[in-house]
Amino acid sequence: MSQTSGDTPGGVLRTRQLLQLSLPALLIGVASALTLWLLDELAHLLQQVWWQTLPAALGVDPDGWWVVLILTLTGAAVGLVVWLVPGHGGTDSATTELVAPTLPVSALPSVALVVVLALAGGVSLGPESPIIAINTAIAVAVVARLWSAVPTELVVVLAAAGTIGALFGTPVAAALVFTGILAATKAPGSLWDKLFLPLVAAGAGSIVASMVGGGISMTAGIPAYQPENPAIEALWGIGIACAAAALALVGIAVFPHVHRLFRRLRNPVIYTALGGLILGLLGLLGGPLTLFKGLEQSAELLANPDAYSPAQLAVITVVKLAALVVAAAAGFRGGRIFPAVFIGVALGTLAHALIPGLPLGLAVACGVLGLTLAVSRDGWIALFIAVAISGDITLLPVMCVVILPAWLIVRVAPEMIVHPKKQEPSGAQAASA
Structure with a gap:
């Protein structure tokens, strides 16, 4: 500096x-x-x-x-x-x-x-x-x-x-x-x-x-983590975080290809409108929870996680990941961290529903950690958001262990960023096209 x-x-x-x-x-x-x-x-x-x-x-x-x-x-x-x-x-x-x-x-x-x-x-x-x-x-x-x-x-x-x-x-x-x-x-x-x-x-x-009443409240009111078998729970946590990271990497792998397909349409009005249409259809499939940036929807999901079946949670998770890829690739302007948080919350809630006795706070924190780690490629911010979303500082030691194998998965994988040979067409370029 x-x-x-x-x-x-x-x-x-x-x-x-x-x-x-x-x-x-x-x-x-x-x-x-x-x-x-x-x-x-x-x-x-x-x-x-x-x-x-x-x-x-x-x-x-x-x-x-x-x-x-x-x-x-x-x-x-x-x-x-x-x-x-x-x-x-x-x-x-x-x-x-x-x-x-x-x-x-x-x-x-x-x-x-x-x-x-x-x-x-x-x-x-x-x-x-x-x-x-x-x-x-x-x-x-x-x-x-x-x-x-x-x-x-x-x-x-x-x-x-x-x-x-x-x-x-x-x-x-x-x-x-x-x-x-x-x-x-x-x-x-x-x-x-x-x-x-x-x-x-x-x-x-x-x-x-x-x-001024701004900023974003990350805490979702999840019950405090009370470990019963810390070693086994940590292993489950590692599995959830690694699965979350792997799921994110699937979206990251197709991301540049989706971006390239949209840009073949050349005019921004056409490809962003098409992106909006696809997002609307995904919203119909996944429901209102899969719309918007995701933090308010995360709180809504965690307020009553038992209201959703495992099948519904799986659909919500996959649809939101698809929506993130489409929105980021289709010319909309915005960040990818907050939608990744929602995907991690949905995946963690799914893991909690499928694994008897697995604490909800641990499952959600691990899901969020894996998704945000893969999308942001920043271990510090992944740890911060994982603990913040649970509101439970006692999860921090577990998260510091869970993040290590997840990092080994994402460290050599592509990042969620496109390096195009040509920049997006300007207004004059698109008009001439």
């Missing part, structure tokens, strides 16, 4: 400099949380209109053919933005990491529009990637004017950390995500010196998110 002028010999920041940089870090965290809250509120209002107000006014069942109609129209709307609106919805989410290269400010209205449409329309993607892209672009532009001495690379890290802190409602998630990233940098200094400013931004983001 680059440093400001006046550093101590070797590039290590002084305490005074850390304190001075804390102000922009604090403001970036606050602004990141407010941007997340604003876009989430807009998506929620639009979601209510599409899925409650209009069906009630028209006297139609929102869980019937309405699902196909809304998702198809959502796909067409997103495609129109990607095709015609300046900025074209930003970078194709299928081709980027969680923290992508900084976008120009001129592209942000189109990115905001496509993420609001996708969240409101029931697309099986989370908000994390587009929101981070929006916040980093704004932060880089503003800091370049007000604090030009602050390095751009640091601003990107602070905006991403502030957004992650706001998303999860805690700076812990950001600390874990950036531990590996910052530890790998060649800049001198201790890891905690490098984490200091990102934690300021993440802490500010999480506090503001809780104040």
Whole structure:
């Protein structure tokens, strides 16, 4: 990480400099949380209109053919933005990491529009990637004017950390995500010196998110884990996590092929509308639980897990995985972590139903760990979400053991990212086609 002028010999920041940089870090965290809250509120209002107000006014069942109609129209709307609106919805989410290269400010209205449409329309993607892209672009532009001495690379890290802190409602998630990233940098200094400013931004983001009612509650109210036979239960946990990782890798293996098939249609309106149609049909097959980003649906599933038969849980799991692959490949903008959490919850609930005496909290945590590990390829975030979804810190030692064989499965497998030879067609390119 680059440093400001006046550093101590070797590039290590002084305490005074850390304190001075804390102000922009604090403001970036606050602004990141407010941007997340604003876009989430807009998506929620639009979601209510599409899925409650209009069906009630028209006297139609929102869980019937309405699902196909809304998702198809959502796909067409997103495609129109990607095709015609300046900025074209930003970078194709299928081709980027969680923290992508900084976008120009001129592209942000189109990115905001496509993420609001996708969240409101029931697309099986989370908000994390587009929101981070929006916040980093704004932060880089503003800091370049007000604090030009602050390095751009640091601003990107602070905006991403502030957004992650706001998303999860805690700076812990950001600390874990950036531990590996910052530890790998060649800049001198201790890891905690490098984490200091990102934690300021993440802490500010999480506090503001809780104040405005934003952020995401991961805890699902699962009964506390009370081990009866820890060794056997740990073995079952390893099996569930490895099965979850293997299932995710099936989706990851077909992901680039599905992405390529959609892009053969060339025009974004066509392939995103088709993607929306397929998502609608999958929604009819899997039911309302398989729509949207998945966290609220995870809580709904865990509120009454016995209401679903093993066959229903199997269908929900497979349908949601298919929906994640289609949504991510068909040109929608969004992140893949939150849908992966739901798939892990469904798979863990299925394991609990099939294995007598297996604690629900352990089964769900292992399912979530395996899915998020394969999709995110980040062991820290997988451990964090697995424990957070159960709300039980006593599961952490078991999860630290369970993750090891699961990591051996995913470490050499392909990641859920596409490296196309040609970028997604711009509006002008698509129009000429």
